[in-house]
Amino acid sequence: MITDVRGFDISDVKLDVQAYYFQEGDHDSPSKRRTAGIDADEDDMPQLRVTMLPSRSLNGAWDSLVFDDPIPSRLLKFMTRMMTLFRNPAINSSVINWNRLMLLHGPPGTGKSTLAKALAQKLTIRLGKHFTQGKLVEINAQAVLSKWFGESSKLVGRMFDAVLALAEEETTLVCLVIDEVETLTSSREKASNSNECGDAVRATNQVLTALDQLRHRQNVIVICTSNLIETIDVAFLDRVDIKQFVPCPRAEAIFDIFRSSINELIRCELLVPSPDPKDVVVWHPRVPMKVHYEHAWETDACWRKEFAEAKFIFPLHVTITNLNHRPNSPSRRVLRAAKRCVGLSGRTLRRLPFLALAMYTDREPCKVYEGLAALSRAIDVELKKNEPMQERIKDSYVDEKDMEEEELEEDGERPYTPTVQHPYYDMTNS
Numbered sequence: 001m002i003t004d005v006r007g008f009d010i011s012d013v014k015l016d017v018q019a020y021y022f023q024e025g026d027h028d029s030p031s032k033r034r035t036a037g038i039d040a041d042e043d044d045m046p047q048l049r050v051t052m053l054p055s056r057s058l059n060g061a062w063d064s065l066v067f068d069d070p071i072p073s074r075l076l077k078f079m080t081r082m083m084t085l086f087r088n089p090a091i092n093s094s095v096i097n098w099n100r101l102m103l104l105h106g107p108p109g110t111g112k113s114t115l116a117k118a119l120a121q122k123l124t125i126r127l128g129k130h131f132t133q134g135k136l137v138e139i140n141a142q143a144v145l146s147k148w149f150g151e152s153s154k155l156v157g158r159m160f161d162a163v164l165a166l167a168e169e170e171t172t173l174v175c176l177v178i179d180e181v182e183t184l185t186s187s188r189e190k191a192s193n194s195n196e197c198g199d200a201v202r203a204t205n206q207v208l209t210a211l212d213q214l215r216h217r218q219n220v221i222v223i224c225t226s227n228l229i230e231t232i233d234v235a236f237l238d239r240v241d242i243k244q245f246v247p248c249p250r251a252e253a254i255f256d257i258f259r260s261s262i263n264e265l266i267r268c269e270l271l272v273p274s275p276d277p278k279d280v281v282v283w284h285p286r287v288p289m290k291v292h293y294e295h296a297w298e299t300d301a302c303w304r305k306e307f308a309e310a311k312f313i314f315p316l317h318v319t320i321t322n323l324n325h326r327p328n329s330p331s332r333r334v335l336r337a338a339k340r341c342v343g344l345s346g347r348t349l350r351r352l353p354f355l356a357l358a359m360y361t362d363r364e365p366c367k368v369y370e371g372l373a374a375l376s377r378a379i380d381v382e383l384k385k386n387e388p389m390q391e392r393i394k395d396s397y398v399d400e401k402d403m404e405e406e407e408l409e410e411d412g413e414r415p416y417t418p419t420v421q422h423p424y425y426d427m428t429n430s
């Protein structure tokens, strides 16, 4: 990850360039599946989905995810290195144990499934010199147990046979993604204690057996996701090489999620910066600079540069203060919104700016400050829905609010009071 926008001396950098092209089309059809090596029609195995990699449909997924810690790049580096090191034929796999099995776990909507698929795409590109193509195989674990109740273990066995068939071609990297893996690998101990039916137990046994078979295929990576790690069988957890907790984003990441969503709305011209003093930040290079020429220091490039530089040197509030001193500038308002949203999932946060526009504005295009006022209203509603959860984080929110007010006082800033009260103006800011 490049964290220094000033760049690197080329002589200090070891470049590893991989050329690739996207496979067209979205997911598989029955005929595509047969081409991919699975001898089953749509009705036979709807729980298995194959996508050729690198896929255009996954382009951008990696960059759309925002985390406070560099979780994706850490996992990518680790997996790339392990896959490369393990290609060494001298390694005795009975002595050095590695299952190529990763588990992403955490609360719902935190980007686990997206990260799993984006990781598969990146690995296919990074390992391009070892594998000529990649296949993403997705298993919908929930569908296996619900539809074929009583026959789950048989179906699990068939699904893994299909994956093994795909992996026959050693130059194909097969990335198997199993969502909600706890459904297929529920704790056998708990099941027997509670006299639950044997179907789930047999399915767990089958998964464990299949994983032991896949372990010997150097071209297969298994990435699982779960919201309920505590219900997973210990034997499965014991086989996992990397367990990565994927948390809800904190304020800084939320700020970035909102920022990129709002920039996208500006790019699509659903939001437009206005000459209103509340809107003076130019958020995107496509927005004509002449509109806000006198504020050109705040252009996107400059903004990003300052943010990227400051991000790693100063705490968050200083970063934002550096960017814009006015308390009601868009960046300040987004920051305040972000601080209120700590505890919400990435899925909810990604939805909020667009939802706000649809629900709380009534003309097109909207001014940026109107969009931000709408966002604030949408957050109020969302927080009300999540009151029990918000109770838990209330204390930290209050602290952050106080901190913000103290900051303003220290900066010698007075709260902004609009001269004309716009109907959509965010009252919480005045």
Ligand SMILES: Nc1ncnc2c1ncn2[C@@H]1O[C@H](COP(=O)(O)OP(=O)(O)OP(=O)(O)O)[C@@H](O)[C@H]1O
Pocket: 064, 065, 066, 067, 107, 108, 109, 110, 111, 112, 113, 114, 115, 225, 226, 227, 249, 257, 345, 346, 347, 348, 350
């Ligand atoms: N950290 C994040 N940064 C940006 N967007 C996110 C983040 N987390 C989730 N999202 C958004 O939410 C959407 C849904 O995420 P995804 O389905 O990958 O979450 P999940 O953790 O697998 O959820 P679940 O556990 O409910 O299956 C993503 O497509 C993305 O738009």
